[in-house]
Amino acid sequence: MPGLLERYRAYLPLTPQTPLLSLSEGSTPLISAPRLSAHLGVDLHLKYEGLNPTGSFKDRGMVVAVAKAAEAGADTVICASTGNTSAAAAAYASRAGLKCIVLIPDGNIALGKLAQAVAYGAQIVAVRGNFDEALGLVREISAERPIALVNSVNPHRLQGQKTAAFEIVDELGAAPDILALPVGNAGNISAYWMGFREYRSAGQTDTLPRMWGFQASGAAPLARGLDRVEQPETLATAIRIGSPASAHLARAAVQESGGLFDHVSDDEIMAAYHLVAREGVFCEPASAAPVAGLLKLHAEGRLPSGQRVVAVLTGNGLKDPGSAMRAVQAPAAVDATMDAVLASLA
């Protein structure tokens, strides 16, 4: 499969001068979920974004943002991030021959989470301040220097992310009835809605999905109708965001599509995470939020049966193996005999 810039060139803000940057991002599988479908009474498919090159949906937006930065003559990109964004930025910058600077808030350094960015050759700077201060700094630096900002305020990010909607329509032959996805910074739900609408305008689908956005209960400003949550808390770190940057666009997507926001507890997220794994798909905890949401709405009698539903799994479970191990104890050793092994399984 060609990369996204080549596959969806006609729908992206490219010029003849834009380098066709690619790490074979996109074209991720849409995997049926037979057991969850039977339980929920719907036809559920999982859009497994964890099989993007750096393991998350962020690659879709970053390939566009970095290609446009290269086109504009930048020799460096910069972002504030401690997670998936930094991995994607570092990978595409390295591929394009650009430098990459990642600012992280001091005191909140999970070195393991930066393993990818480091491997791809990013320069990591820890600043004495919180995430908002780090983001303010990268905005300031990008305004004053020939350094391209690739945080989600960069509009090319959503342009790239909308391609996932195209792929779903291309594979199903039409838009699903419901598109369920995790909501943190709220960029992705906005990008999908943009993608579905553009594809309808282009005659690729007659219908549009209802957009169902699920937040973690401890970080649910949109689902609770708040402007912001001051101290967001959830083990689904990828959606632990109190003040979504794209809140306005996300509210429009839900309203225009006749969709909804709801929130799910960490326990509900982890239960869904294990059910998704039993379908054979290993995702990040945040990715399980839409499945948790579907289970919750089903239990409340609010999930219409017979619908075709796509749940977006935004990241690979390998990004956060600790979550898989948290509930596990080291197995007690048994003697190296068949009887002992079989007895331990009884």
Added chain:
Amino acid sequence: MPGLLERYRAYLPLTPQTPLLSLSEGSTPLISAPRLSAHLGVDLHLKYEGLNPTGSFKDRGMVVAVAKAAEAGADTVICASTGNTSAAAAAYASRAGLKCIVLIPDGNIALGKLAQAVAYGAQIVAVRGNFDEALGLVREISAERPIALVNSVNPHRLQGQKTAAFEIVDELGAAPDILALPVGNAGNISAYWMGFREYRSAGQTDTLPRMWGFQASGAAPLARGLDRVEQPETLATAIRIGSPASAHLARAAVQESGGLFDHVSDDEIMAAYHLVAREGVFCEPASAAPVAGLLKLHAEGRLPSGQRVVAVLTGNGLKDPGSAMRAVQAPAAVDATMDAVLASLA
């Protein structure tokens, strides 16, 4: 893309009764490596097997092995493994509705490495013994119970793994001049060679590649012409094997193709690992062995220029983030001002 059983059905040992098990494995990208190509004087492509569903090439063989186990009426599969095999076995067993038992040697339990198998729902049994004893036990149990053995002694594993050779030919339009890959248990080099030969018999390629197998210097029985290495040692854990199960087939592949075995040090492996990441591709240390081998042979004047070379990257770097972080120190924090950040980068 359909899964492997559907895509390459005509080349696999399937019957009308074989369930078309799939997690959308295979169809992994072949990514050009422009900087390494320029340095080496060849046209190098990286076959990035880390984008398989569980993050390694093992999915190719396991989808066949588990489908055949289900067809044969097994309700359980079993393997001895502490790494990529257990993840693949657990995922496909869960998908097929089978139970999965993973035996691991006690005292050698890296819980993190088992995160995936646990998430997919495998039962883990630690036995008081070494890996060979664990393998002996799973052979014994599978012989006496209706439990299917899915370790690499299962011949369906190589049948599935050969499909990667098909994909390379399908994408390039012909076999490459050289196929370079890491060699541990030696099953994969044997499977690729089988795949290339079958595809030539089917008229899909006129030529065959030379097979270049690279071992880690501390675990290099084939490269050193030994029957076995008693205490294999390398940080590339996926190829830390002293007595390769498929040594005979691998020797035949190298001899028949006019290829070679060689070995590379851990330092050479880690240098290559970082160079591969700078191309934008994050792989396991073991996956960097063939690139390290190409660099070594180039330095020795033994890599002919102008060749089309494919290096197989067998696993995703996210399987072993510790290797990326080993050389990294926590960055010193700087004040949250533009001047301080820019000064720290100087």
